[in-house]
Amino acid sequence: MSPAQDGARRRAVNAAWWLAPSLLCLALYWRGFTAWFRGDDLAWLGTGLYIQNLHDFVVALFGPQAQGTIRPLSERAFFMAGFELFGLEALPFKIVVFATQFANLALVASIGARLTGRRAAGFLASVLWVLHASSVLPLGWTCVYNEVLCGFFLLLALHFLIRYTETGERRYYVFQWIAFLAGFGALELNVVYPVIAAAYTLLFTRRYFRTTLPMFAASAAYAVAHAMIAPMQKTGDYAMHFTGAIFGTLATYWTWSVGPPFLYTPLDLPKWVLPVGVAIISAGLLAWAAKKLRPGIVFCIVWYLAVLAPVLPLRDHRTEYYVFLPVIGLCWLGGWALVEARRAVAVALAAIYVFMMLPGLVATAKWNYAVTMRVRALVEGVAGVHERQPSKSILLEGVDTELFYNAILDRPFRLFGVDAVYLSPGSEKHIESHPDLGNIGDFILPGDVVAQGLKKEELVVYDVRGPRLRNVTAMYAAIPQDHALPLRVDAASPLTSYLLGPEWYAPDGDHRWMPGKATLRMGAPSNADQKLYLRGNCPEQQLAAGALPITVTVNGVSTETAIRPGENAFELAIALPPSAVGKKEMTVTVTVGRVLHPASDPRDLGLAFGTFEVR
Amino acid sequence: MRYSWLTLLLVALVVAPVGCKKKKVRVGATDEDTPGLKSVLDMGNPKIEPQLLTGFHGIEAGAWRWTAKQFTVALKPPFGSGQKGAKLTVKLTVPPPTIEHLKNVTLLATAGGNALPPETYTTAGDYLYVREIPASLLTGDSLRVDFALDKAIPPSAADIRELGIIVLNIGLESK
Structure with a gap:
């Protein structure tokens, strides 16, 4: 050479x-x-x-x-x-x-x-x-x-x-x-x-x-x-x-x-x-x-x-x-x-190592790839639906455990400005529950809200089971829905606005203001251990004068509570009256002790909600 | 010289996508043929899944599904059934494991809230469950049919699913 x-x-x-x-x-x-x-x-x-x-x-x-x-x-x-x-x-x-x-x-x-x-x-x-x-x-x-x-x-x-x-x-x-x-x-x-x-x-x-x-x-x-x-x-x-x-x-x-x-x-x-x-x-x-x-x-x-x-x-x-x-x-x-x-020993050990590693490596890589492709089809599909029908909320039918934890839980749709994406009622039956990771219920739209949304043509339904999203709105609209009122009401969502009384103001993004007093209808508890949870925001100015008294009335039974300074992002847990248990629905009235009058807003502002949830 | 090429390449790599960027996400194609409700549900067809409301396991052999102890479907009343009524047909198999475990199994159906006569199966085999549906139940957009078995094979280490019977097809036929 x-x-x-x-x-x-x-x-x-x-x-x-x-x-x-x-x-x-x-x-x-x-x-x-x-x-x-x-x-x-x-x-x-x-x-x-x-x-x-x-x-x-x-x-x-x-x-x-x-x-x-x-x-x-x-x-x-x-x-x-x-x-x-x-x-x-x-x-x-x-x-x-x-x-x-x-x-x-x-x-x-x-x-x-x-x-x-x-x-x-x-x-x-x-x-x-x-x-x-x-x-x-x-x-x-x-x-x-x-x-x-x-x-x-x-x-x-x-x-x-x-x-x-x-x-x-x-x-x-x-x-x-x-x-x-x-x-x-x-x-x-x-x-x-x-x-x-x-x-x-x-x-x-x-x-x-x-x-x-x-x-x-x-x-x-x-x-x-x-x-x-x-x-x-x-x-x-x-x-x-x-x-x-x-x-x-x-x-x-x-x-x-x-x-x-x-x-x-x-x-x-x-x-x-x-x-x-x-x-x-x-x-x-x-x-x-x-x-x-x-x-x-x-x-x-x-x-x-x-x-x-x-x-x-x-x-x-x-x-x-x-x-x-x-x-x-x-x-x-x-x-x-x-x-x-020695060469023979080295070759034998290397062969055993490769035999143990390689099949699992390939299978796991394939599985990971397949999951990400499902996620991609869902996320990009929702982007496509939103582009064509930007004013409509999207209901996803057929989400399973794998798709929920890899594609829904982390709310990827907010990355391109879409918030109104929900799972169909009953989805929880197909998704394994892992409360430490997240609450499946937060993503599910109740049957009554779905029926109202379909009736008012505010909702489109897509089946996610196939390689790409399939519009099944017509099929879904013909299927009878459970008409029980929801146990969770998102006050800001246009889909649940039919449950709110006339006092409420129009939604502001992810929240909705109430004046001094506001009402809503929702599902009633099925057992006496359940409570009503109110979640929302109370501005700093509202608490400048001290704790804000709140009265929550459920089917005529009132509970006094308060939001204290520092509790701006609040969650109030209210015990529900025994008379509400087992009923088809209940009426909730929230009254605040005082309202806010910011210089830039002519409205009487009580509290910004948030959600009402029985659990 | 070599470094200037490298710098140029790096700049191009960084700038090109920025220049091309219009959206945060690609817009995926969707299937917009918006099918309506079907009167006959072939269990091997994945597109009918929205009509399988509860109690069905995944497609097997591209043709059939195991059910749980209770299962529910929504069916479209066929044309003219609002006047003449229709026949509910369930093409099913009672597999040998079901009989081995349970001896016999009884299928009950409730259509639109009205109970239909039950059927008891004591031997493994293929069956057709047929029941008359009165016209009065078939005037809406859909008919909800709830099925219930009196017993089912409970989940086990070998199979974590609750297993009832095997269904190939459920449908409403005009009379």
Whole structure:
């Protein structure tokens, strides 16, 4: 081989070393790349919808959100900027997600080569990570970008630390700090980086150990500040349990790390096959690690445990992508073991790993893609209906559990200015109830309201079961509806205005003002334990003179209550009179102790509602 | 030179979608043929689902559905039935598991609030349940028919659904 040929071959091998894992990633996860949005994506896309001033912007970017998380880069800025630039086009989001992951794969290969001293081991580590089925959701579900971006900052910071220890150049130390601090904008998990940095320096270059100590202070400061702004949850799925359950969770995550998450495979295999596969991989990996015990091996295990540690106390919330970043440590270890083991053993172990991972990976990616396509057909279909009939409310028939939790719950239609989208009466029978996630009843339009809406031609009905929405208004209008009055009345909705007395003012967007006294009709309670809940807003000026007395009269029986200063967004719970129980309907009268006369509004303003609900 | 190309590409990538952006969402096509109510419901046809008000499980083999213990449909009275009346027909199968579990099963129907004579099935097989519907019940836009079985196979680990009988077709036919 001539020197020129040798050079060309080297360049080709080098290019393959860098690019092959990314190409494999794209080949395996193309369904994630072409998937649309679903579930939490649709909530995050609306992050910037109600920003009107700098304060709103700061709150949108840094205010604690779902489960008290604060992830300004990976969630807030990512979705806000993406939605502002591209609307509901998913591809630009996916390009960012995959570009970040390609950078991660290059960093895993590069760091792996340095840790092991073998380029092949770094390359194989990157490939093993691509093949790990925990990547499906980070790459296929946009809202899990926080994992991908956090991985990028952790790996980048470690890369700069290694460069710093290799060259002694201070700029790498500064770069490491920048990457480390930026990581806090991606995911809380970033707090573990000082442990990784300290472990690396202790194991490889002890004289740099002291340079990692200030980062512990930064992590501690972040943890304290975070706990003050968003205290840890004490109950529910996200409560942390510092008990022996941690070891059970660790064991579960270990099986999901060397085997597929949830030990899921679409193949029809005897139950023992996957646990045996997990046992073989675990035994092979740990036996090799124990036999060859070196600083690099210890570091890989430290990475795995350190990055997994923050989620171990989450006893009641075990999620497949929680092992997505920890397994990088095991992939470095696995790549190294495959290079050093006897070829036959290495090939056998790699084959078992691929056999366990690949079918589940493909099936899960397909499922995720299919769900997002259903969501897309629904959301874009509703946009089409609204464009053709902008003055009509939309009733969706045939929504099932999957569609409800992925497409309805997060109210995606507000993203393009449509609020009046409801589910048909009886939909709750086809949707599994998860009260911790949301109340299905909030979305369902009662039968009597549907009948009135159809009669007045204010409502169109679409069947969502097929690949695209189907107008079934005529069919639906001919079906007899339940004429019981609704137990929930949205005072602002034009569809329920027929239940309101003549005193009410016209609706103002999502609320409707009453004067000093107003009435409405609604369904009566079916049992004595039910109460009437009144929800609405009371302006600051209305409470300037102190608590606002309220009288709520139900079928002639009055209850006195009050809204106190500070309770601007109020919810009043009123006990219902026994005489109302079991009746077909009841009349509710609300009277406020005083009314408001703002300079800009000639009306007598009592309270702004809101909803009235018996539950 | 190389960097200027890269910069240009990045700028183009960012600016192009902004320049092209008109709407926040693509407008999806919908099927607007607005079908009316049908008199005969073939269980393999997914388009009749809005008329299956309660108690039907998913389509199986493209032709039939399991019911729950109670199930309800809305049917369009056929032309002229408001004067002559109509026949309610249910093409059904009582499958062997139902008889094995329940020994026998009785089907009752209520059309527009009026109870129709029940039928008891003691052996597995295919049946046609036919009942006369008086013209007085067929003057509206639709007829609600509620069916009830006296018993059904309760949900189990093997099948989380409540299982009654198998229905292939329910309809109203002119006399």
